[in-house]
Amino acid sequence: MVRAIVTDIEGTTTSLSFVKDVLFPYSTRHLPGFVRAQGHRPEVRRLLDEARKVAGMDGDDEQLVGVLLRWIETDQKLAPLKGLQGLIWEEGYRQGAFQGHVYEDAARWLREWHKQGLRLSVYSSGSEHAQRLIFGHTPFGNLTPLFSGFFDTRVGGKKESTSYAAIIRELKLPAEEVLFLSDVREELDAACAAGLRTWCLVRGEGPQVDAGPHPVARSFDEVRP
Incomplete structure (x- = not known):
């Protein structure tokens, strides 16, 4: 019997295009100005210092911005980058530049599963802060109260079984x-x-998905916990 559901975001609850065509370009446009204007904040400075350490460089913030922009372009799953993007996106949500995209079927079933008593969590390469922003600013209202857990790459990479353990x-x-x-x-x-049950979401976006041995659903309507 399934008692908890852990869901990915991009391509699962949320359109791939929202992340690739809305969030990433927004962070690319605003990152240089954000670093210049907000780099003095302790939270931002900590993330910049972490990024500098990951990059193995001693350059100033302007040089680091160039590295960060290359990381965004190549979709690097690095914690300090994801943390900075989350802070930049927070400004975008607050200013009404965009809403968090969530499929209608996902919003409906997340509410239904929560009502049934299933424990819901998110596991995404985006930071916990970014996850909360997406689900907190949807056309269906604030969905974050439905979730009891938010996991990001601090638990490990998403293609590593130890992360799920x-x-x-x-x-x-x-x-x-x-x-x-x-x-x-x-x-x-x-x-x-790691012993978890699985379902593969195939929503018809992007390249064809190879589900392998995993059950396939084209929407949350077809998922059978």
């Missing part, structure tokens, strides 16, 4: 009672290796 320890549930939803075969394989 860490999530299981945090949830304090047997692995077979936890369902993971994603549109990426390697993530589902890693979750399966």
Whole structure:
């Protein structure tokens, strides 16, 4: 029996195009000005220092901005970059530049599963802050109260089974009672290796998804926990 559901965001609850065509370009346009204007804030300075350490460089902030922009362009899953993007996106949400995209079927079933007593969590390469922003600013209202957990790459990479083992320890549930939803075969394989149940979301966006041995759903309407 499934008692908890952990869901990916991009390509699963949320359109790939929202992340690629809205969020990423917004952070690219605003990152240089954000660093110049907000670099003195302790939270921002900590993330910049972390990024500088990851990059292995001693240059000033202007040089670091160039590195950060290249990381965005190549979609690097690096914690300090994701943290900075989350802060930049927060300004965008607050100013009404965009809303968080969530599929109608995902919003509806997340509410239904929560009503049924299932524990819901998010696991995404985006920072916890960025996850909360997406679900907190949707056309369907604030969905964050539906979730009891938000996991990002601080628990490990999404294609590593040890990451899902860490999530299981945090949830304090047997692995077979936890369902993971994603549109990426390697993530589902890693979750399966850790003992979780899996469903592959194939929403018809982007390149064709290879679901492998995982059950396939074209929307949350077809997921059977």
